[in-house]
Amino acid sequence: MLRHLVIVLGDQLDHDSSAFDDFDPDQDAVWMAEVAGESEHVWSTKQRTAVFLAAMRHFAAELTDAGRRLHYAKLDARSTKDSLADQLTIDVTKLKPEGLVVTEPGEWRVREALREVAEHSGIPLDIRQDRHFFSTVAEFAAHAEGRKSLRMEYFYREMRKKHDVLMTTRGQPVGGSWNYDADNRKAFPKQGPGLVPPRARFEPDETTLEVIALVEKTFGDHPGSLVSFAWPVTRAQALEALDLFIEERLPGFGETQDAMWPGEPWLWHAHLSSSMNLKMLTPREVVAAAEAAYRDKKAPLPAVEGFIRQILGWREYVRGIYWTQMPGYLERNAFEAFEPLPDFYWTGDTAMACLQDAIGTTLANGYAHHIQRLMVTGLYAMLLGVDPKEVHAWYLAVYVDAVEWAELPNTLGMSQYADGGLMGSKPYAATGKYIDRMSPYCKTCPFDPAKRTGEDACPFTTLYWDYLIRHEEPLAANHRMSLQVKNVSRLDDDEITGIRERADAIRRGDIAVPHT
Incomplete structure (x- = not known):
C-alpha cells in the first residue's frame, strides 16, 4: 500500500x-x-x-x-x-x-x-506552496493589485523592509540609499579586468561522468560542448561555491558588474543562479551571506546591495510576474516582431565581435553574465525584430540556470519589451556605442559603432535607428524614450531610406564583412 x-x-x-x-x-x-x-x-x-x-x-x-x-x-x-x-x-x-x-x-x-x-x-x-522564495505569489498579487504600473524598485524596497535586509534599526536603508546602481556601471580600464579569482570548479565524479557520456550519446546533435563542465551538482558543492564567491569575488563585483571583456566569461560574477534555481541553495542563505560580508567589512555596500537586489529584487519580482500573468504572458508580442532567430545564435559564427564572444561562451559553458544576455544577445534580437517566443526558446535552451519562471519574464519582458512595459518602463534599446563603452569588442570588430549606414556600419547601430523609425509612435508615448525618438526627426529622407535599406539587408543576411 x-x-x-x-x-x-x-x-x-x-x-x-x-x-x-x-x-x-x-x-x-x-x-x-x-x-x-x-x-x-x-x-x-x-x-x-x-x-x-x-x-x-x-x-x-x-x-x-x-x-x-x-x-x-x-x-x-x-x-x-x-x-x-x-x-x-x-x-x-x-x-x-x-x-x-x-x-x-x-x-x-x-x-x-x-x-x-x-x-x-x-x-x-x-x-x-514553494517555501524556497522570500515571497509568495499571493503576496506579489497583493502588491500588484490596483497599481497602474509595476516597477521592481518599489517591490524591492518592500522586500527589504519586510525581511530587514540592509536596513538600519531606524527602518532606513543602510548607507542612506536604496539603490547603488549608478555606482555599478563602470567599464574596465584599458588594461582589462586584472587578476580575477577563478570561478568555483568541481571536477566531475563518477556519477557526473556517466551523465556526460549519456548526454553525448543521447543528445549528440544538440548545441554546445561539455569539455568545460564543472558546475556544482550537489548542495555541498553549491555551498562551497557560495563561500568562494563571498570571500573572493563579491568585493570586486560592484562597480564593474556591467562590464564585458573578450575571453573572460566569469569575471567577478557569482555563478550561483543554477544552484539556486535547482533549489540546492536557498535565496535566504545567499542574501544572508552577502549581507554578513558587508557587516563584517569584507565587501563594499554598492557591491553587496547590487548583488542582493538581483536576488531579493529581480528574482522574486520575475517570479511574481510569471505566475500572475501566465499562460497569456507567453503570447505577448507588443511590437509584432516575427523575424526568425538568426542561425548564428546556435553556432556563434558571426563577424560581430561582441555576439561572437557572447554566444561562443554561452555554447561552451552554458553561461553568460547578465549584460551579455541583456545588452548583446537580447538587444540584437530585439532591434532585429525577432519573434519573442523564439528568443525565449533560445534563452531557455542555452543557459544552465534557465527555468521558465525566471527566464521568461527576463527575456520576453525585460530583454525584448514584448509585454509592452509590464516588466520594465522602457525598451533596453541602444546603439553599438553602448557596447563600445562597456567593452573593447569594437576595437577588433570590422564594424564601426559610430556609423548607422555604409558597409562598415555596426549592425547594432543601424538596427537601433531602424527600431526607432519602425516604432516611432508607441515609443514617443513612452516618457523614457521620447528624447531618443525625437532624434529621428533630425534625419533627412535619404538617411532614413539608407537606414531602412541596410536594416532590411541585415535581416536577409545580405551584408558583407568590410575589410579592416
Missing part, C-alpha cells in the same frame, strides 16, 4: 521542500524521472541537460541514503518515455498510490501536465 507518491522535479532538489512535509518512509515514496522531452521541447544545450541530470542523480542518491523509498526512471532505461506525463502515467498505474504530492512546479506547462495525469488517473494531486 502506497499512501503518497511525492513528485520531485529536476529543479526541486531541496530536502526541506514542502513536498516532504509529513513524509512517512513506511507509507510514502519519492518519484523522479529523466525524460528526453525535457531536453527537446526546447533544443537544450548539452551543458544545461548535464547540469539537471547530474544534480538529479546526486539528489536521488542522497534520498536513498536518507532512507526514503525512491522510484527513479533513468533516461537510459527502456521504460523511460518522452515526457514527464507519459512516465508518471505508467508509474502511477503500476504503483497505485492513494495520492500525489508535489511542491508548486516552476513552469506552467509542467504544472498543467501533472494536473492532467492526476485527473486522468483519478488520483488527488496536492500542490504545495
